[in-house]
Structure formats: C-alpha cells, structure tokens
C-alpha cells in the first residue's frame with residue numbers, strides 16, 4: 001500500500017448562489033490576511049463598510065447566471081477533475097477548497113485517517129504563485145496539521161506556470177479554437193494588487209521598477225505573479241506558433257481602489273474593438289477550472305463590453321477542467337511531483 005495521498009486544492013465558491021451564502025463566502029475570503037493585506041481592524045472595516053453591504057447581492061446575481069444543476073461550476077468541474085485523477089492513480093486523492101466546502105481541514109483529516117498514509121502531496125490548483133492563492137492554502141494546511149497533531153508530512157507542488165507538461169496541455173486544449181478564424185487572442189489573467197508583488201521582491205528594487213523587469217532574469221521571479229504569467233504566455237506563444245501581433249495580455253477581476261496589475265481586460269477589449277478587431281478569442285490560463293470569473297465576467301460581461309465597443313464576437317476558450325491531457329499530467333505528478 002502506498003504511503004502517499006494527494007490533496008487537490010482550489011479556491012472555493014459559496015454553498016449556494018443566494019445573498020446570505022455569498023455574504024458568508026465573501027466574508028471568509030476577504031478577511032483572509034493574504035487577500036486583503038492590511039491589519040485586522042482595517043480589513044474588518046473595509047470588508048464590513050465597503051464590501052458586505054452591496055457586493056453579496058451583485059455577486060449572488062452573477063453566481064445565479066452560471067450556477068449549474070451540480071452547483072457552482074468551479075466545484076462541479078473540480079469534482080470531475082478529482083474523479084478523473086483518482087481513476088488513474090493507485091493512491092487516495094481528495095479535493096478541498098480554501099474557502100467554503102469541502103474544506104482543507106476536512107480533506108486532510110480524511111486522508112490522515114487512512115492507515116499507512118505518511119505523506120500528502122498538496123497540489124494548489126494554480127499555475128502561478130500568489131500569496132492570495134498559493135500561500136494562503138499552504139498555511140491553512142500547516143495550521144490544520146499542527147492543530148490536529150496529524151502524523152503526516154506535506155509535499156507541496158510548486159507553481160507550474162512554465163512546465164512543459166502544463167504548456168502542452170494548454171496548447172492541446174486550445175488548438176481547436178486557434179484553428180478557427182479569429183483576429184486576436186487575449187490572455188486574460190486574474191489581476192493582483194501591485195503591492196502584493198512589491199512586497200515579495202526580496203531586493204525591493206526589481207519588480208515593477210522598469211518596463212521589462214519580468215523578462216530580465218531575477219531571484220524575485222520565484223514569487224512574481226506578473227513574471228510567471230508573462231512566462232506562461234511566452235511559452236504558449238512559442239509552442240502554438242502564434243504571430244507576435246496576434247495576441248496580448250490583460251488582467252481581470254480588479255477589486256477596490258488600490259493599484260492593480262494592468263492593462264485591465266475590459267479596457268483592452270474596448271481598445272481592440274476601437275482598433276478594428278472584430279473577432280476575439282479569450283483564454284484565462286490563471287484558472288485551471290472554469291468559474292465565475294471566466295463564465296460570467298468574461299463570457300457574459302466582457303462580451304457585452306466588446307460588442308458595445310464595436311467588436312463582433314468574443315469566444316471564451318474553456319479552462320483545462322477535466323481535459324484528458326491535463327488529467328494525465330496530474331496523475332504523473334501524483335507518482336512523481
């Protein structure tokens with residue numbers, strides 16, 4: 001019997017698309033000190049005064065527009081992925097969410113109870129490093145292990161933003177869309193406040209200090225989300241043989257008043273439409289499963305913005321979800337991360 005088990009970890013969704021459930025979810029999410037990186041009292045005030053009074057209603061409506069018979073798309077698709085991986089490997093695999101359910105605590109307790117399990121391969125389902133995604137789920141897992149005195153070690157899968165297997169899976173998944181006619185391919189990555197990147201630059205003098213910082217080799221790139229998404233884009237463009245002017249990068253899902261990475265996806269789509277681009281393809285490689293941010297923000301809202309600005313069609317390329325090439329890659333990592 002193997003000593004290893006696997007925990008796949010994604011972000012999580014509200015339990016239901018109603019206002020109270022979304023409020024609970026947003027409160028847990030935004031009170032996370034890795035997400036809003038301010039002292040507790042300031043975070044509490046911002047979340048209570050500026051987010052919780054109005055956002056749960058708007059977000060609940062957005063969730064309702066994409067909710068499925070099986071629940072939230074992010075959870076339902078992550079469960080399909082989990083099942084497909086479990087079928088390929090001879091070790092226990094569980095799925096957990098950083099916010100909402102099933103929790104990281106429940107997943108680790110379940111795995112730790114299985115006789116003979118000594119090591120958990122912990123796989124954050126994010127290709128790129130960010131404290132607000134990767135660090136927070138790792139720290140939560142460590143707390144659970146300490147709190148419950150679990151006799152297991154964690155092996156953590158590193159961000160895989162430029163691993164050949166991941167780029168290959170993305171290119172294979174995207175190929176049918178690239179073979180259709182289109183004018184421009186937009187890589188829309190989830191955004192991040194610039195302060196999160198600056199805080200992680202060990203030199204304090206590299207990240208976001210000059211225009212080509214992300215393509216100039218530097219130790220900061222181990223934790224630089226912007227460098228990592230640029231590296232994914234470059235590796236994808238090379239493997240898919242994209243023409244240099246046929247694609248660009250933008251950042252979506254901005255929240256609040258702080259300065260976030262740019263350009264903003266909606267602004268970029270307006271610019272493309274105004275410059276005569278008619279048919280745009282959008283892919284979102286920061287997400288491995290489709291979710292609110294791809295299905296509602298891009299496929300519904302961004303499409304409206306693009307068409308209103310003069311574009312003709314916007315097609316969202318699905319995330320990897322339970323694509324067989326991606327499932328095979330995860331199964332390989334289970335055996336040898």
Ligand SMILES: C=CC1=C(C)c2cc3[nH]c(cc4nc(cc5[nH]c(cc1n2)c(C)c5CCC(=O)O)C(CCC(=O)O)=C4C)c(C)c3C=C
Pocket residue numbers: 011012013014026029034035036055059072074126130132133190191192193253255286287290291292293
């Ligand atoms: C892909 C990686 C993600 C990063 C980096 C990230 C940072 C980040 N997000 C918020 C605020 C919100 N994000 C929300 C939804 C959401 N975010 C991600 C992924 C990343 N977030 C996913 C996969 C989802 C979808 C969840 C789902 O149920 O489908 C939301 C909730 C929805 C809404 O009200 O808009 C918020 C809020 C911040 C502040 C942040 C970095 C600081």
Ligand SMILES: [Fe+2]
Pocket residue numbers: 206207208212213214215224226227
């Ligand atoms: Fe950079």
Ligand SMILES: [Fe+2]
Pocket residue numbers: 190253
């Ligand atoms: Fe987010």
